[in-house]
Amino acid sequence: MTGPRIIDGKAVAAEVRAEMAKKVAAIKSKHGQVPGLAVVLVGEDPASKVYVRNKGAQTVEVGMNSIEHKLSAETSQDELLALVDTLNKDPQVNGILVQLPLPKHIDAELVLNTIDPIKDVDGFHPVNVGRLWIGERALVPCTPTGSVILAKSVAPNLSGMDAVVVGRSNIVGKPMAALLLRENCTVTIAHSRTRDIENVVKKADLVVAAVGIPEFVRGDWIKPGAIVIDVGINRIEGPDGKGRLVGDVNFAEASKVAGAITPVPGGVGPMTIACLLKNTVEAFEMQTGLSADA
Ligand SMILES: NC(=O)C1=CN([C@@H]2O[C@H](COP(=O)(O)OP(=O)(O)OC[C@H]3O[C@@H](n4cnc5c(N)ncnc54)[C@H](OP(=O)(O)O)[C@@H]3O)[C@@H](O)[C@H]2O)C=CC1
Numbered sequence: 182m183t184g185p186r187i188i189d190g191k192a193v194a195a196e197v198r199a200e201m202a203k204k205v206a207a208i209k210s211k212h213g214q215v216p217g218l219a220v221v222l223v224g225e226d227p228a229s230k231v232y233v234r235n236k237g238a239q240t241v242e243v244g245m246n247s248i249e250h251k252l253s254a255e256t257s258q259d260e261l262l263a264l265v266d267t268l269n270k271d272p273q274v275n276g277i278l279v280q281l282p283l284p285k286h287i288d289a290e291l292v293l294n295t296i297d298p299i300k301d302v303d304g305f306h307p308v309n310v311g312r313l314w315i316g317e318r319a320l321v322p323c324t325p326t327g328s329v330i331l332a333k334s335v336a337p338n339l340s341g342m343d344a345v346v347v348g349r350s351n352i353v354g355k356p357m358a359a360l361l362l363r364e365n366c367t368v369t370i371a372h373s374r375t376r377d378i379e380n381v382v383k384k385a386d387l388v389v390a391a392v393g394i395p396e397f398v399r400g401d402w403i404k405p406g407a408i409v410i411d412v413g414i415n416r417i418e419g420p421d422g423k424g425r426l427v428g429d430v431n432f433a434e435a436s437k438v439a440g441a442i443t444p445v446p447g448g449v450g451p452m453t454i455a456c457l458l459k460n461t462v463e464a465f466e467m468q469t470g471l472s473a474d475a
């Protein structure tokens with residue numbers, strides 16, 4: 182018996198970044214311009230700090246400009262809105278990402294809705310959400326985009342598959358469902374009120390777990406041969422007392438049953454950043470009318 186295919190998110194993400202590096206170089210030589218990504222971090226959340234550092238380093242690595250704004254946790258909502266407004270107007274800034282979660286005294290929805298939709302590389306603005314669902318050209322959320330790329334790396338044609346997305350957040354579950362529908366899957370969205378969730382998941386040819394509960398999806402919920410995409414990033418304490426990262430799927434169990442599965446770390450996480458860079462290039466092209474090809 183052969184084991185399941187472990188989907189190498191790091192390797193696929195490196196391919197996407199290499200493709201972006203080529204595009205950025207072509208844009209630079211043809212048009213003398215370089216796309217720019219602004220990342221705004223408010224406060225000291227340690228996990229967010231790591232992501233922001235990784236994003237900045239990889240942005241520079243593909244040849245783009247990285248603009249980082251690190252604000253104190255006491256920053257007022259008005260100050261943050263004023264910064265977003267400045268970035269909206271700055272022609273050197275093609276993409277704006279405001280790292281979530283934001284401190285409690287700031288209305289995150291208001292901040293996200295203030296980002297110019299054409300610079301909204303997270304794809305969280307209602308205009309981009311609407312465009313995604315009706316099938317217009319949109320900036321699409323990075324984690325779902327990366328998840329679809331990983332699924333297609335093992336099954337290039339997802340058409341007709343039964344897909345179950347566990348989780349219905351605006352940043353992962355819902356846009357994931359929209360993208361899988363666009364791939365012609367038959368999509369079910371499961372959530373905390375879903376009855377008999379094991380048996381709902383068990384019908385799926387493709388399972389996407391975005392729940393936020395460590396190892397929530399068990400091996401015996403998985404249909405033999407199914408593709409499993411684990412979006413979860415949970416830091417838990419290991420038996421040795423050290424922190425370690427696990428997903429929303431019990432990998433040890435599920436990998437015995439699945440046809441293909443993403444690990445955590447090294448699965449969806451690296452794809453999120455790669456797709457952010459991809460969206461920044463796309464946003465640059467939409468804003469300037471310039472492209473790598475012409
Ligand atoms: N790899 C990456 O780049 C990223 C990873 N993540 C990770 O993905 C995971 C999900 O993130 P996010 O979508 O923001 O999380 P949210 O907490 O916003 O959403 C979680 C979803 O899971 C559902 N849920 C919670 N408990 C249960 C349950 N017992 N049974 C079934 N469904 C349940 C909730 O249902 P309900 O709506 O009914 O409450 C909700 O829809 C997290 O682990 C997060 O760290 C997130 C973003 C990027």
Ligand SMILES: Nc1nc(=O)c2c([nH]1)NC[C@@H]1CN(c3ccc(C(=O)N[C@@H](CCC(=O)O)C(=O)O)cc3)C=[N+]21
Binds near residue numbers: 232323426451453454
């Ligand atoms: N506006 C906004 N947009 C986001 O896209 C966003 C956000 N806020 N807030 C937090 C979540 C989480 N997120 C991750 C990005 C990369 C990894 C990643 O690179 N993970 C690696 C390594 C993780 C590690 O070692 O800590 C891996 O899974 O292999 C994970 C999670 C983006 N998010």
